[in-house]
Amino acid sequence: xxxxxxxxxxxxxxxxxRFQHYKAKRVFSAAGQLVCVVNPTHxxxxxxxxxxxxxxxxxxxxxxxxxxxxxxxxPQLVSCMCPLFSCPWEGHLEVVxxxxxxxxxxxxxxxxxxxxxxxxxxxxxxxxxxxxxSCLGHxxxxxxxxxxxYEGHPQxxxxxxxxxxxxxxxxxxxxLELNRNQRRLKWEATPRSVLExxxxxxxxxxxxxxxxxxxQLFSDNGSLxxxxxxxxxxxxxxxAEM
Amino acid sequence: xxxxxxxxxxxxxxxxxRFQHYKAKRVFSAAGQLVCVVNPTHxxxxxxxxxxxxxxxxxxxxxxxxxxxxxxxxPQLVSCMCPLFSCPWEGHLEVVxxxxxxxxxxxxxxxxxxxxxxxxxxxxxxxxxxxxxSCLGHxxxxxxxxxxxYEGHPQxxxxxxxxxxxxxxxxxxxxLELNRNQRRLKWEATPRSVLExxxxxxxxxxxxxxxxxxxQLFSDNGSLxxxxxxxxxxxxxxxAEM
Numbered sequence: 001x002x003x004x005x006x007x008x009x010x011x012x013x014x015x016x017x018r019f020q021h022y023k024a025k026r027v028f029s030a031a032g033q034l035v036c037v038v039n040p041t042h043x044x045x046x047x048x049x050x051x052x053x054x055x056x057x058x059x060x061x062x063x064x065x066x067x068x069x070x071x072x073x074x075p076q077l078v079s080c081m082c083p084l085f086s087c088p089w090e091g092h093l094e095v096v097x098x099x100x101x102x103x104x105x106x107x108x109x110x111x112x113x114x115x116x117x118x119x120x121x122x123x124x125x126x127x128x129x130x131x132x133x134s135c136l137g138h139x140x141x142x143x144x145x146x147x148x149x150y151e152g153h154p155q156x157x158x159x160x161x162x163x164x165x166x167x168x169x170x171x172x173x174x175x176l177e178l179n180r181n182q183r184r185l186k187w188e189a190t191p192r193s194v195l196e197x198x199x200x201x202x203x204x205x206x207x208x209x210x211x212x213x214x215x216q217l218f219s220d221n222g223s224l225x226x227x228x229x230x231x232x233x234x235x236x237x238x239x240a241e242m
Numbered sequence: 243x244x245x246x247x248x249x250x251x252x253x254x255x256x257x258x259x260r261f262q263h264y265k266a267k268r269v270f271s272a273a274g275q276l277v278c279v280v281n282p283t284h285x286x287x288x289x290x291x292x293x294x295x296x297x298x299x300x301x302x303x304x305x306x307x308x309x310x311x312x313x314x315x316x317p318q319l320v321s322c323m324c325p326l327f328s329c330p331w332e333g334h335l336e337v338v339x340x341x342x343x344x345x346x347x348x349x350x351x352x353x354x355x356x357x358x359x360x361x362x363x364x365x366x367x368x369x370x371x372x373x374x375x376s377c378l379g380h381x382x383x384x385x386x387x388x389x390x391x392y393e394g395h396p397q398x399x400x401x402x403x404x405x406x407x408x409x410x411x412x413x414x415x416x417x418l419e420l421n422r423n424q425r426r427l428k429w430e431a432t433p434r435s436v437l438e439x440x441x442x443x444x445x446x447x448x449x450x451x452x453x454x455x456x457x458q459l460f461s462d463n464g465s466l467x468x469x470x471x472x473x474x475x476x477x478x479x480x481x482a483e484m
Contacts, residue, residue, distance in 0.1 A: 150392040173424075182415075182475075183448075184430040205455035206425075213447035233424075 035115040036107060037223075038129045038144075096163050096194065097139050100132060108132040108139065116226040118144050121219050125154040132163070135230045139163040140174070140191060142228060143198050156215050158187070158226060159198065159207035166193040170233075176208050177227040178218040185210075185218070190233065277357040278349060279465075280371045280386075338405050338436065339381050342374060350374040350381065358468040360386050363461050367396040374405070377472045381405040382416070382433060384470060385440050398457050400429070400468060401440065401449035408435040412475075418450050419469040420460040427452075427460070432475065 089099055100106040109131060118129040129144040144158045158176055162169040169191045178185045187208035192201055201207055210218070218224055331341055342348040351373060360371040371386040386400045400418050404411040411433045420427045429450035434443055443449055452460070460466055 150395055153392055182432050184428070186426070186428040188426040190424050205453045206459060209451070209453060209456065211447045211451060214451065217448060 034109055034111045034113075035117055035225075036109050036131055037117045037119060038107070038131050040118070040120050040123050040127045040129050040146075093164060093194075097132065100141075104130075106130055106132050106141075108134055110134050112136070112231075113227065113229045116142055116144070116228055118224045118226070119222065121146070121156075121215060121222050121224050133160075133228060133230070136172070136232060138168070138172070140172075140230060141194060142226075144224075144226070145198075145202055147202065149203075154212055156210040156212075156224075157202045157205075157207050158210075159201050160191045160228070160230075161194045161196070161198060161201075162191045163194050165195060169193045173231050173233040175227075175229045175231075177229075178210075178224070179227065180218045180220065180225075183217060185214070191230075276351055276353045276355075277359055277467075278351050278373055279359045279361060280349070280373050282360070282362050282365050282369045282371050282388075335406060335436075339374065342383075346372075348372055348374055348383075350376055352376045354378070354473075355469065355471045358384055358386070358470055360466045360468065361464065363388070363398075363457060363464050363466050375402075375470060375472070378414070378474060380410070380414070382414075382472060383436060384468075386466075386468070387440075387444055389444065391445075396454055398452040398454075398466075399444045399447075399449050400452075401443050402433045402470070402472075403436045403438070403440060403443075404433045405436050407437060411435045415473050415475040417469075417471045417473075419471075420452075420466070421469065422460045422462065422467075425459060427456070433472075 087103070089103070091099060097108065101108060111133075112135055114133060116129075116131060123146070125146040125148045127146045131142050133140040133142055139162075141161045141163060142158070143161070144156060146154050146156050148154045160174040160176070162172065172191055173188055174191050175186060175188045177187075185208075189206075192198075215224060329345070331345070333341060339350065343350060353375075354377055356375060358371075358373060365388070367388040367390045369388045373384050375382040375384055381404075383403045383405060384400070385403070386398060388396050388398050390396045402416040402418070404414065414433055415430055416433050417428060417430045419429075427450075431448075434440075457466060
């Protein structure tokens, strides 16, 4: 285990070394692991909508935000893109990825195991760090959010969501791992579907939760490295069930 | 991993089954693992001292509580028993275990891997759950504390301390693991020495921290099972250094 800790330390050192040479949103590989440097986005939930809205459904405006909506005729209709801003966009699950890439400029990474390196952890809440992760034939959304549940006491919440249905999400397990300063914290759970709401996952506290002091212990120079791994937890049978 | 999850589930089922038949502080074995049922103690930090005080040092009353005191002539003198109540007892490290057993009736368990089953998680803060764990030739103290850092928002803090010096503590790694409802949370760190103060470990947040909702997700019928494992992280050389 000491060997593993040292290996992880070496990876972080490499990350840190390479980090000096880049300035913007970056993706590179260190010791065989894909590392994505993710810059923060100040949360715009309650600000005017920023994205180029594409109105595709007559129901838009009737459904409350973050409502888990499954239309009878099409169970894959995404009625609101909850994890991101207050975007009025609506569409089918198949086009969510292209919407996120094109409108919100969210990076997408390939690989079973990646390192998510969130920068500028000191920025005031509310702030989000978001990437997409393509793995095992599916796309996942990783959201790290800094939020003040109790005024004056910001906390960090990290969760992974499948860009797919809840039934498909049940087939996977995701793992988030922090490792630094002789401490290791691991969270494993079944991802939620983006048809559910990231806000409710975070307000329920059903995710990796870090207080500021723990976040500082795991951070290096204001950046937090989160190791991400996704595995299948069941035989793929979601298509058969649908 | 699914196999492991199911195994752990089976252990918890066994615990739960056997739990029906016992009422007080109990120790039993389930699937080869030692399980200790730990009843809560309402924190008496600010109440009059309860323990039969044994005054062994003239410095008693001069040293502030939780001060990391190492007398020049004897680096193993424990000036206050911080993890427990406001006990004015003082003594050497060698007699801490017998003091905790005899005066505070803290259980001591043998074994490399044990399950700590804390009951009555619903009780109001401040509440402590404490056991001693004998392993690899040393004794450790596990403290689970329910405390309100932010008024009206109790949290759970779990940490392990070595009944030994900080130099000895550096040789070990402890792991606390929660596993239930398809979620797993693991914390690994180097134990602190009881010569340091559990209060400061908790106020620094340098331990396993659970908010109420996560504690509920991991609890079964008001009891929280924490898997504990201790390993050596270095060659035992603390005796040579002393």
